Amino acid sequence: xxxxxxxxxxxxxxxxxxxxxxxxxxxxxxxxxxxxxxxxxxxxxxxxxxxxxxxxxxxxxxxxxxxxxxxxxxxxxxxxxxxxxxxxxxxxxxxxxxxxxxxxxxxxxxxxxxxxxxxxxxxxxxxxxxxxxxxxxxxxxxxxxxxxxxxxxxxxxxxxxxxxxxxxxxxxxxxxxxxxxxxxxxxxxxxxxxxxxxxxxxxxxxxxxxxxxxxxxxxxxxxxxxxxxxxxxxxxxxxxxxxxxxxxxxxxxxxxxxxxxxxxxxxxxxxxxxxxxxxxxxxxxxxxxxxxxxxxxxxxxxxxxxxxxxxxxxxxxxxxxxxxxxxxxxxxxxxxxxxxx
Numbered sequence: 001x002x003x004x005x006x007x008x009x010x011x012x013x014x015x016x017x018x019x020x021x022x023x024x025x026x027x028x029x030x031x032x033x034x035x036x037x038x039x040x041x042x043x044x045x046x047x048x049x050x051x052x053x054x055x056x057x058x059x060x061x062x063x064x065x066x067x068x069x070x071x072x073x074x075x076x077x078x079x080x081x082x083x084x085x086x087x088x089x090x091x092x093x094x095x096x097x098x099x100x101x102x103x104x105x106x107x108x109x110x111x112x113x114x115x116x117x118x119x120x121x122x123x124x125x126x127x128x129x130x131x132x133x134x135x136x137x138x139x140x141x142x143x144x145x146x147x148x149x150x151x152x153x154x155x156x157x158x159x160x161x162x163x164x165x166x167x168x169x170x171x172x173x174x175x176x177x178x179x180x181x182x183x184x185x186x187x188x189x190x191x192x193x194x195x196x197x198x199x200x201x202x203x204x205x206x207x208x209x210x211x212x213x214x215x216x217x218x219x220x221x222x223x224x225x226x227x228x229x230x231x232x233x234x235x236x237x238x239x240x241x242x243x244x245x246x247x248x249x250x251x252x253x254x255x256x257x258x259x260x261x262x263x264x265x266x267x268x269x270x271x272x273x274x275x276x277x278x279x280x281x282x283x284x285x286x287x288x289x290x291x292x293x294x295x296x297x298x299x300x301x302x303x304x305x306x307x308x309x310x311x312x313x314x315x316x317x318x319x320x321x322x323x324x325x326x327x328x329x330x331x332x333x334x335x336x337x338x339x340x341x
């Protein structure tokens with residue numbers, strides 16, 4: 001069915017309330033496709049009261065929108081590549097829409113929408129109206145191939161709740177300055193960056209910082225960090241470093257926002273790493289079964305850690321933390337610190 005065929009479309013001959021009922025019964029892709037025909041069908045779909053559970057936008061590195069529904073359906077909208085020169089553009093008018101999962105019988109159902117007068121910003125605005133949406137839940141950004149001015153113009157009219165960014169050619173603080181206010185920020189540094197730039201990232205109130213595998217991590221970095229979750233998969237820290245960090249954390253007011261710390265460390269001797277890390281620290285062994293929530297696994301699903309045993313320590317203000325030290329076969333041991341709020 002195309003826009004030119006609408007005069008014979010039986011749906012539009014029904015009473016308006018019956019039209020809305022039929023729209024609500026359509027498959028997700030068919031609802032969205034119907035909204036693209038003209039202004040009247042867009043208003044019909046929007047007035048039918050359809051909504052989504054969450055909405056993300058990705059610049060990582062292609063241009064993509066993801067729409068998740070509360071029944072598990074997930075629709076992916078991919079923009080045609082527009083890469084005529086040094087930078088990717090955000091002026092695409094054509095979208096390919098398909099199911100990522102959900103609607104099992106229609107996994108090969110692919111729709112193409114094209115509005116010549118539209119660019120990416122127009123498509124986001126269109127979907128917001130159709131889905132009765134007010135914000136982008138998460139924006140994923142790997143900004144090395146997009147111009148800052150293009151990003152700024154595209155997103156300045158939208159509310160963005162969270163951004164997950166890989167540190168690229170545009171610094172994350174600069175990127176944030178050119179976006180609407182964002183409440184939650186996560187930063188992943190794929191490659192090594194200078195200590196000066198890394199320190200700038202650490203002092204921001206970001207939700208998550210995940211340094212690149214080649215980034216050297218020191219105890220000063222841990223103490224400087226003002227994020228909620230810090231996850232480092234490199235292994236240059238030593239048991240002595242972790243011992244010093246725990247002692248300072250217990251007896252100071254540093255890292256007050258920290259809730260979850262994950263690092264790999266370089267063992268001196270696997271037989272006494274525990275003793276080295278906990279030397280001079282008052283602690284309690286615990287077998288209490290608890291569930292720790294740290295951020296989100298998916299946009300609408302909490303990420304939890306089952307805690308069956310661990311080492312409980314207490315800050316001088318009474319804050320409780322559980323430390324877990326795990327040996328990993330053929331790899332470096334991991335150190336986790338879970339701070340209960």
